[in-house]
């Protein structure tokens with residue numbers, strides 16, 4: 726069954742419109758808007774309600790850019806091909822985003838790794854941003870900045886509690902150009918088990 730349902734809500738609409746924005750214009754995101762996005766992240770469910778995160782809101786574009794440069798330097802050391810890919814896209818790990826939320830995470834023992842919780846937070850952040858007219862990009866490569874030689878200094882500067890690492894980063898801002906589109910969803914990947 727390849728049909729798309731006709732059900733529509735604001736939430737479904739935001740889910741359908743969200744895409745990874747990779748070029749931002751030089752315009753700050755209002756503090757109140759960033760706060761609303763971060764609060765949506767804090768509402769994310771987590772295994773055993775551990776909430777093993779801190780949501781670090783970086784609203785200074787210069788700091789975002791500095792962090793991106795650190796990450797790119799670490800990428801160059803860790804993965805030459807990955808570095809070349811970013812270089813060919815303009816050489817900015819964070820695509821000129823004026824703001825970001827760094828999801829710091831505390832490693833968790835056992836089956837349910839903190840990364841699962843972190844991914845759900847990232848989704849909440851990106852969808853809340855879309856609903857507020859803010860573009861976003863979930864950026865796993867942002868972790869690099871916290872793993873390179875400057876990693877510990879960044880953790881201190883951004884107020885990570887002891888033992889926390891970077892779970893993921895979510896870039897926020899306004900698209901440089903209209904018309905960005907998400908990936909083509911493959912509904913054939915949905916398996917519907919018929920009722921007996």
Ligand SMILES: Cc1cc2nc3c(=O)[nH]c(=O)nc-3n(C[C@H](O)[C@H](O)[C@H](O)COP(=O)(O)O)c2cc1C
Nearest residue numbers: 743744745746747862863864865866867906907908
């Ligand atoms: C866990 C995760 C990590 C990602 N890391 C990056 C990244 O480092 N850089 C980037 O440009 N996009 C990153 N993305 C965005 C994906 O490339 C993007 O979601 C995918 O290509 C689908 O496109 P869409 O989000 O526009 O629908 C990441 C997405 C996820 C979920």
